[in-house]
Amino acid sequence: MSEPESRLNERPSTAARLAATVPDGLAGRRFDQALAELFPDYSRSRLTAWIKAGAVRLDGEVVPPRQILRGGEAIELDVRMEREIGAQAEEIPLDIRYEDADVIVVNKPPGLVVHPGAGNPAGTLQNALLHHDPKLAEIPRGGIVHRLDKDTSGLMVVARTLRAHTALVEQLSERDVHRQYAAIVYGAMVAGGRVDAPIGRHPHDRLKQAVREDGREAITHYRVRERFRTMTLIECRLETGRTHQIRVHMAHVRHPLVGDAQYGGLLKLPKGATPELAAALRGFRRQALHAEKLEFAHPKSGKPVAVEAERPADMEALLAALRADTKENG
Template sequence: MTEPESRLNATVPVELAGRRFDQALAELFPDYSRSRLTAWIKDGAALLDGESVAPRRIVHGGEAVALSVRMEREIGAEPEAIALDIVHEDADVIVVNKPPGLVVHPGAGNPAGTLQNALLHHDPKLAEIPRGGIVHRLDKDTSGLMVIARSMRAHTSLVEQLSARDVHRQYAAIVYGAMVAGGRVDAPLGRHPHDRLKQAVREDGREAVTHYRVRERFRTMTLVECRLETGRTHQIRVHMAHVRHPLVGDSQYGGLLKLPKGAGPELVAALRGFRRQALHAERLEFLHPASGETVAFEAALPPDMQALLAALRVDTREHAA
């Protein structure tokens, strides 16, 4: 479905003389990504002095630019009335607190009932934004904060910030083992050589860096704070398993449930009832696409992680007595 065109006009300023047309266009219309602007140039939707020219055409300053903006429906997902925990929203962004168990995108095995379906019901215009405004993701069973682009300006800005590592993401995780201190994991990640659904530390993988520190130590487990320097698939889960402190509840990277020796009935019940990786995106910080000011949002630990921490505290006190 194609929406009606809107026509934008501008004049190439003298200071852009000597630049390529696609570069000048990116300066004149920063709300749109360079790849989208280049595609519009090639399609004849961006004219220089009334003519269709190549993206590499050199500009001299003073030329008239006419851009026909044609926004198309980017995705095929349908709106669904699924409740959203909205932490913040304005004309450019929506920040949501995703619950565990909610898939972000429709896909094989999850054709509907996803965060994307819920967002399209909340704001149908998101269908005009690439990927429905979703610029990063959380695993199905990871809870916490995500930012969604509500405008092309926001989409371009957030994608650039993520690429430049200017979006700061902080997670809370409960891991096996009583960790002594925090640290830094610098281990490249790539697809697992034998299981395409998993990631693995590989020498030929993409750079991946995670910083972690101890927040609360228990008898057999630790609450850690993780900060992402890069944002690879399953990064925290793989990195913590790599340093031999896999996430509690993470059957994919941590193996079968491990019940601590001497654990009381309360802790045993909490661990057996915890059926996801104990990972929560608790803080999100980025430059607002409209104001350019730093904005930060926080989401408290969900009830299941709070209940597990309460049981761990009781267990630790009982064994210290």
Template sequence: MNDTESTLNVRIPEQLAGRRLDQALAELLPDYSRSRLTGWIKEGHVRIDGAEAVPRQIVIGGEEVVLAVRLEREVFAEAEPIALDIRYEDADVIVVNKPAGLVVHPGAGNPAGTLQNALLHHDPALAGIPRGGIVHRLDKDTSGLMVVARTLRAHTALVAQLSERDVHRQYEAIVYGTMVAGGKVDAPIDRHPRDRIKQAVRDDGKEAVTHYRVRERYRAMTRIECRLETGRTHQIRVHMAYIRHPLVGDATYGNGLKLPKGATPALVEALRGFRRQALHAERLAFAHPADGRAVEVEAERPADMAALVAALRADTAGDGRE
């Protein structure tokens, strides 16, 4: 794929006053290295309040910066004809409903067959956008909505919205235990000190806040709504386990399969067959990166979770219990 011309527009926030322009841009555009940004400044591709920027220029906050740059191919994954469940699409963004079991990015153990491969088949121009336009992710075995940027402008705007906590991300989950009421988990998260694959609540971790409320109680489990204030890796899974309500089916943060005493045969079968964490990203809302209008997208509960909910309701009602 050939390189493409693109224009980036950013505004220097007041809190970055006194920093060098390249330092400020590195914070505002984290997908580009400091050396690349400095190179663009030296090559005359950056203008600040209409005037050509100079190396080591100090910013005072409030400046409008325009970068007219030639973007090289950012993604080298191969396009693959994998079906996509697209819930919203225009020239700037795509909102896709990811099924459970689909990995987001190629990586060790998953060199192909990922969401990124599917997106590149749908829109080859995404190869010129950082991370193929993917600005946030879902775990392999979490289903639901993700927004993808189709332009560099959209990518920058969405990353900023996520950083400023302006994107509404709402999930449905089924957890072990009967919750009395909703609440908030405000507990920092970082990599587990011994198991590098896992995350953990740590005093020295990064701020992590999850809001939750009860939707439906069953005999030994609860269906809840979760809303992310921050977006740490495995956040909902870690936070629910931390308050001793791990997600049903979560092999990483749960304590294995737990069958309620006296469960109906149908519920036992449903729980034994549910082999992923019961977590679905059901609603996504953000300001459109081009014109600021509100975009709200919803995705219905997937079939496997719907079947589990039906079995839990029947068990709670006593239907089919011997």
């Protein structure tokens, strides 16, 4: 058995037995549907998996998820949650922009990997979060409900309870989370627009995504914020959340992100660029993408939560060089 498999099998878990009675108002509903209403802390997919595994009983019997209820039945649910100890707590500084008992919104710096994995066993955002709140070890994926690429900066929301995690994942799947980004792209764009192009795994490079007919639906809205001589600062809003979506979509419309070697190719120095702009571009070693605004309904109160994060220093320095180059070259 390999070391990762051994570690996975040794993970302790939290266990509990929960009970409920099916109210008359749920008579005629399917077992899995009623369970989701009676135990909202857990996602529908997790509850369905527990039903199929025999961890949920109806009047003492194991029944299928589609069993129709009559009302008054007794439900017993054996909860068994693995602890997220694949990552160890590490004292890594966090830029927290919002925090309460249910959620944390953190401003991730560029260069910080979100989850431990091959090549990054430690020093990740998840390691830092586990140090900040050890109880996150009991939440799926350490409470992280969406991710940013290593070299993308900006806001991420983290759930601190099972109920918050379930609610936020549902908001994401229902497209109820507003995610707004700032990006610097090649080319002098004249207007905003909408990219509606499905995204899937690149046919030849497994590390990349690509626009492909058999991909998953992907929609990005963008508008021009500031035009420069050879580049443009744009605002992007995600309607869906596919891997590398903004990077793939902007390359697809022939305006790849500055610094994005994976989707934009080698560095392109504009003709006649000032020495300062040339130096700024050579020193910018990541995609120019920042998650600047995040809005969602609070998973407990339902009230709107809106958080913003200013662009990081490296993007501001590049923008200053672009403004000076545009002014000088008129």
